Amino acid sequence: MEDCDLFDKDPEKLAELVVQLQESSKENPQSVPLQRADLRDAALECGFVELDEDYDILLRDVCIRAAKSQISQTDTDDSRIIQAVEALDDIDKNVNELSERLFEWYGRYFPELEMTGEELARFVSAYGSRTNVPEDHEMSEKASSSMGAELLFADEELLRTFANNICSLYDTRRYIENYINTSMGSVAPNLCEIAGASLGARLMSMAGSLEKLAAFPSSTVQVIGASRALFKHLRSRAPSPKHGIIFNNPVIKNAPWWQRGKLARALAAKISLAARTDFYSGELDPSIKEALDKKLEHIRQANPNPPERKPEAKPQGKGGKRRNRGRKKNKKSGGSN
Amino acid sequence: MEDCDLFDKDPEKLAELVVQLQESSKENPQSVPLQRADLRDAALECGFVELDEDYDILLRDVCIRAAKSQISQTDTDDSRIIQAVEALDDIDKNVNELSERLFEWYGRYFPELEMTGEELARFVSAYGSRTNVPEDHEMSEKASSSMGAELLFADEELLRTFANNICSLYDTRRYIENYINTSMGSVAPNLCEIAGASLGARLMSMAGSLEKLAAFPSSTVQVIGASRALFKHLRSRAPSPKHGIIFNNPVIKNAPWWQRGKLARALAAKISLAARTDFYSGELDPSIKEALDKKLEHIRQANPNPPERKPEAKPQGKGGKRRNRGRKKNKKSGGSN
Secondary structure: OOOOOOOOOOHHHHHHHHHHHHHHHHHOHHHOOOOHHHHHHHHHHHOOOOOHHHHHHHHHHHHHHHHHHHHHOOOOHHHHHHHHHHHHHHHHHHHHHHHHHHHHHHHOOOOOOOOOHHHHHHHHHHHOOHHHOOOOOOOHHHHHOOOOOOOOHHHHHHHHHHHHHHHHHHHHHHHHHHHHHHHHHHHOHHHHHHHOHHHHHHHHHHHOOHHHHHHOOHHHHHHOOOHHHHHHHHHOOOOOOOOOHHHHOHHHHOOOHHHHHHHHHHHHHHHHHHHHHHHHOOOOOHHHHHHHHHHHHHHHHHOOOOOOOOHHHOOOHHHHHOOOOOOOOOOOOOOOO | OOOOOOOOOOHHHHHHHHHHHHHHHHHOHHHOOOOHHHHHHHHHHHOOOOOHHHHHHHHHHHHHHHHHHHHHOOOOHHHHHHHHHHHHHHHHHHHHHHHHHHHHHHHOOOOOOOOOHHHHHHHHHHHOOHHHOOOOOOOHHHHHOOOOOOOOHHHHHHHHHHHHHHHHHHHHHHHHHHHHHHHHHHHOHHHHHHHOHHHHHHHHHHHOOHHHHHHOOHHHHHHOOOHHHHHHHHHOOOOOOOOOHHHHOHHHHOOOHHHHHHHHHHHHHHHHHHHHHHHHOOOOOHHHHHHHHHHHHHHHHHOOOOOOOOHHHOOOHHHHHOOOOOOOOOOOOOOOO
């Protein structure tokens, strides 16, 4: 104890040491030789602190700093992507509402203009009043014979500012989308390859994190986002949902209806596998994609024609609302998966 | 008929003439000498058109143009203000949602920052990462000891863009508000003086137009915006609403509760009067404001203390949901107005 070098008495540096010590003790539980009481005695003995109270004050300060620094390291890559996905959804929703307002507002001045959404916002932001539409523009004829009201200068400025806002929201939307696509490639390369960047990010966002998504069974992955239909199915005779948000994957979206359940099951299985590979190894494994493609091709070839619908297999529409008290257990669901 | 000058055969100019003719015939119903059949004969006789069909084609074209030009003149000052009020509401709603998202998103990186809404957006837009906060900023101490996660460059750029969007929406909001204030002063000076620009515009928006607002009885003006409470009152024992959106006027908002019903009735009466004056004369009449002030002062002096609540005059809360089948007609409402 006599020949040791004393640490610097800066709480910031001491906190860093504490964090390092904690991490190394996680790896080698045997490597922590001193207990708390020993440390206190040692510190007093070496003259690192003079009084017991000084030690307490320093200990408190160091512990708070160490805890803060550990909290600040909890930010993970997947949580950043999840925030971006949620921001994207918010922008989507809000920019749609503002575009509708612009449509109604500008419609008073140029009702013949058949544009909505971003196209309309860009048009208003570029030209303002319909009298500014240049002659070589495709709308110039409609603009000159429009039955819309005259747009005063003050209103024109207002509409343009409003349209500019909408345009920049659309720009931000695209920016966030790019960010998600780029980040997904490095954070979850397999998930990105199997499900696509946007769907993969959305699955992570609905699961809560990549870790949680990796822990889900593939049957859960298959119906994430279809919770209403799932609980309706569990409660009553309604058919089980065949796909949740994974429906947005073109594999399922573009398939004929009788293949969708089977394709969704195969896709969900591989998404689940991909999420686990991403979470535990983090390296791209091309074999997952190959196996998926083989499986999908197999399903498509095995089910070329629509099956004949049995009368009891029909989707029951409003019937699902009836409480089904005498329901048999393990009843086969009406869905085709 | 022989010595008259022929009109130019341009449908645009003819349409203008038709509109002028219609307007003058509204003022002097006797001044239209020719019937349609006469005109057709005259046009053929003078050689203005050669065939009956030419006349039909020209007539159709002129009528469509005249109708369009009349439609384009239906845009009134009050309808422009109403559009602006509705856009303001949309922006309010959407900018709040986006601000909440920014609060959650940026909170991961600087949880100690106690800012929301516009303040937060301006802060993020100005500094981005908390490491950029200058030392003389009031938040600099919190920023240096924050337990927030580290903000990567890509995320910082994203957050700043997002915050910039929110800032410019707040700017537009302010711009629209100024527009409404300026326009209300010229379109409805009395309404603006009695109710305030924002409340006046909102009343017009909820009524549909200044004309409709002028046609409302003052009891309707008093409860515009409280339709749920009004119908609950009509349906059951619930007390009648004492004020709708006119509650936003500081006269009522800042008054003690027992004066509010009476003040609202007086204010509604003068708002109604102001709307009529604006719609039919359009000139500012200071006597309305004077009479209102006198009336309000009288109410305040006559009711200095809260009345003792009678047991049956209590607001009935959940009781209002019960259907009241045996309700007496002309029952005195529970409200104090």
